[in-house]
Amino acid sequence: MSSKPASPRDAAWWRNAVIYEIAAISFQDSNGDGQGDLPGLLQRVDYLQWLGVGAVWLGPICKSPMQDFGYDIADFSAVDPRFGTMEDFERVVRALHEAGIKLILDFVPNHTSDQHAWFQESRTSRDNPKADWYIWAEAGANGGPPNNWLSRFGGSGWEWCEARRQFYYHSFLTSQPDLNWRNEQVRQAMADTMRFWLDRGVDGFRVDASAVLIKDELLRDNPADPEADGNTPPPQKYTPVFTDDRPETMRCIEYIRNVLDEYDERLLCGEVQGKTDRIGHFYGNSKPRLHLPLNFALLDTEWNAVALQATIDAYFNAIPDGAWPDFVIGGHDKHRVASKLGQAQSRILAMLLMTIRGTPFLFAGDEIGSEQVKIPPEKIQDPFEKLVKGFDLNRDPERAPLRWDDTARGGFTTGEPWLPLSEDRSRNIEAQRRDARSLLNLYRELIALRRRERCLSHGEYRPRRAHNDIFWFARTLDETEILVALNLCREPRLLEWQGSGSRLMSTYLDREAGKVEGPTHLRPNEGVIVKVSR
Template identity: 65%
Template sequence: MTKSRDERAWWQSAVIYEIAPISFQDSNGDGKGDLAGLMSRLDYLGWLGIDAVWLTPIYRSPFRDLGYDISDYCSIDPGFGTLDEFDRLVSALHAEGIRLILDLVPNHTADDHAWFVESSSSRHSAKSDWYIWADPGENGGPPNNWLSRFGGSAWEWCDARRQYYYHSFLVEQPDLNWRNPDVRAAIADVMHFWLDRGVDGFRVDASAVLIKDDLLRDNPPNPQAKDKPPPQRHTSVFTDDRPETMSCIEFIREVIDGYPDRLLCGEVQGKTDRIGHFYGNDRPRLHLPLNFALLDSQWDALSLQATIDAYLNAIPKDAWPVWVIGGHDKQRIASKIGAAQMRVLAMLLMTLRGTPFFFMGDEIGRKRVPIPADRIRDPFEKLVPGYELCRDPERAPMRWDDSESGGFTTGGPWLPLGPGDAPNVAQQRRDEHSILALFRALIALRREHACLREGSHAPLRSQNDVLVFKRVTHTGEVLVALNIAAEPRRWHWHGRGRLLMSTHLDRPREPLPDASILLRGNEGVIIELARR
């Protein structure tokens, strides 16, 4: 929930940047990014102007699923570095005025985690009930029809216990039993471990699936399953977004509220009309349930207008909005809308009311990187082929320059970087009109202009391919007009105004002669209205 204007939380005015460390910067030539490499790029983060970074998992892991299969929650995987290096990274980020958010993965562990090794050893072990176990069904097979997101039954047989365990994801990722208070206490200890080291918050992975139906009722058929991947042939009524899950999130929030100024954001599930309950009512839940509506929207002015309106009307009255345009498991939106409209999206992201999140590479207009079949690492593509579920094209290493290794590594990169003429940071830093320059300028303008940080959202009628809205505070108003078409559009408004920025970065800040402007194709503008 939001605070008063004089007590605003830091994350309400922050710009948050997601980094997959394995693909950000390699320091030792093994082709995989690490903490030392990330440390070497702090000047870039400071130059760009972001306020916080969210790191995908860096814990000890066999890394079958980008580190979301955790073997030890309280250690750094040796491939990334050491706890000492992590502590130095936290200090260095804080010295730059940048906060650090870690991924919290409370739904499942790796199957080589000590908790699961003990739980699977016997029905009488001390941690016997730490995971979800069930006897075989009447036919001797799995207990019910629940499916894994990675294909096939979500139940795996364990000889030692003569039972099945449940896994929402990979068979090597057994689900923890959040009905067990000892599991909750153990996750709280994990949070304390990192919060005491200075971490500024967590992004909760798979927060909507922490509780499953205790009666193990079968999921019903999905009437829209045609042409969808096999794991989607059932509607996940009894495995996803159960009402009891909210108590789990409330528990996690209680832990983080024991520390001042910490953020809890989370991966949530369902359509826009379901996102509101993740904020909580009498008992707070997530500060920021991550909202991917812009990624899912049709890309035209009327659809975007409806998408924005539906989301803002779906969240609680005093909740703070959040907008996400990329991520480690979301397809690059630049491949969907093209380079020209990616600039328009950047302006939209930075001018909507709420906290903006973007993924490393979005700021240079990165598109999906082609991955040859023999280089694929993503288990989604290996286990559920043929449905374009592969996430490797998004996870390809950051291209810092146009060299063969992209400035990312001196060795062979763990995933291909893509063609040498693809967008890269060095080239775009030299170009004062690049999309990287636009991201930086927009972030700076947000910091400068109170309307863009905290103003209310006032929708206007979008017509003729131009998406329009206003941001308003008690001291001023800002208009935003975004041409979603490739052809010019004339746009009119009421009152006198001063141009603050164009997505083309080639219009000066100056008063406009009248209440209209000719928007070029794929151009957005921000206009400060004169006070009446």
């Protein structure tokens, strides 16, 4: 990766932006119904600007029966009334853009709700105009499902439709039939959906379930997973060779990218599957695919210096030359990272995220160290927990509403919140804004530093050998070198380096910028950033 002056590609806005995921239903309620909405988001644009994020990734807001967090869409071109109106959406776009913040929308091309007009027509008969818009198949020889494909929510992935005397396939809920991406009319309809939102000022999309858009045309059975045992969730007892990450899927992503490229400076990122060594092909070579296949390696790795250096090295080696990396530390279906690392090491993660080469992604609440919220059985909303019990698949704990203050309803709503808020009232945005050394202010300072120091957003990544519980690396750009050293343990450690420089920041936020010389002592759970003297 070159440290030469930036080319037009290097200047792409997403290389500089910090991207902040918002689930509208959990961000801010404006009308007291207990569910966040677009007018509520509008009220908090000033917070996003204060924090310094460069883009908002907004979860699904389209019309939906909300059986799967809005990922079951009944109309791709309408705002669901629980979130507001199209005029509300347009006001949000204008306000974000006026604040210098881009807007990325969730795009759900794999399936629709069974309440969508397309499916209502498709299911009526085998010869209607949309008969082939979904994946239909004859019953198996025994009258049951056509093959052994499973739904991620448990049970067969096939559901019988009496009107057609056929089964339809659903990768997810029975109420989420999969679209047939082999059908040209389907591709054109989804392209029109993209243009509908792009014409309204959306700056890009995050493609949901982008690895499963095409399934095996021969409907071949998936093989049993030889490593599956009693601890394996039932939907994972087969290896999804014929349903996931098919080669033809890449053509679908290329098609989506072509539509996006009709517009200037728009971003395509996406949810991908497989181990790190599979992530490279989602970028594309001769034919562009995703700008940013989302990388969750920091969430999946063991949290120690040796494992971390291996994880990051494997990731950088897996992406193609010239491709731009990204790192994601949270999301609407990922356990809260602060619950895994603890509050002290969450500060280390913040510094790593904002100084490593690549675009940072975080989920609303990560900036204050939000942890998994305990959800009583009677309050559970997630179909994973309802349908596949006993495997810790519940995603409600990370989807709980954001706590803005220490009141009973957290400043989120005046009504009954759709999911319980954290019982820890002290961890809220208002309190952390007042505390100059809080995690929130650490994020804000790191984002600002990343913006000031171009070396942190565009410089080369130069690894150093992890040792003594310290993970460290340098970023270099032209004549600038910045050293980042992170103590991943609860005891003091000595960073053995030779040289001198200016300390730019400590994760403790208690030291003024000043001269520092190596070797350098790091306090427990401390990270430091040093601009090296040449």
